[in-house]
Amino acid sequence: MTGGVMTDRWGWQPTAWMEAGVPTWRWRCAPGGLVTRRQMRAADLAPGGAAPVARVVCRRGRRWADLWDPADLTCKRTASPAQLAALDRAMAARRWCPTCRAAAGYCIPRSLGACVDCAAPATTTKEDR
Structure with a gap:
């Protein structure tokens, strides 16, 4: 959890670390514009095969949430x-x-x-x- 991470998308992130292959930040420290699964559902979006681009950790690592870039997401399917x-x-x-x-x-x-x-x-x- 020390040292920071160099990312392609956001450049040098001194407060981030790599966890499970994605950049990870503490609560409220992630770059803006990313959405969680609940925010995705509220906006009627779905992953559509897109992988999470980041992660947020809180409660001393006991709770975490994956983050997606809204540009990679698709509209939810609707039933006929x-x-x-x-x-x-x-x-x-x-x-x-x-x-x-x-x-x-x-x-x-x-x-x-x-x-x-x-x-x-x-x-x-x-x-x-």
């Missing part, structure tokens, strides 16, 4: 209307209970195989009281 309709049908099928044939209002757990009411019927009756 047919794909969205197929997803809607699949999610609707997951909400129907096969036992009582009613819409449960939530996705049926695969571990139960039926809605909660059908999987665990009332255990107490008048005779048990």
Whole structure:
């Protein structure tokens, strides 16, 4: 973590070091204009095969974030209307209970195989009281 790094993109960086093959900076010390994965998603961008160009480290090395150059990124793909309709049908099928044939209002757990009411019927009756 001493000495600095000479990079092709930003030149001499006295506060950087190489880690995992990319220049790495402490929190808030990286060059401007780079984006994290969350910033990329918020801007409707995707890596599109581009590798991270840098890394930021915080919390004494326990947390880190890769950084991308926005010029290397592509637009996110969008689903077609047919794909969205197929997803809607699949999610609707997951909400129907096969036992009582009613819409449960939530996705049926695969571990139960039926809605909660059908999987665990009332255990107490008048005779048990």
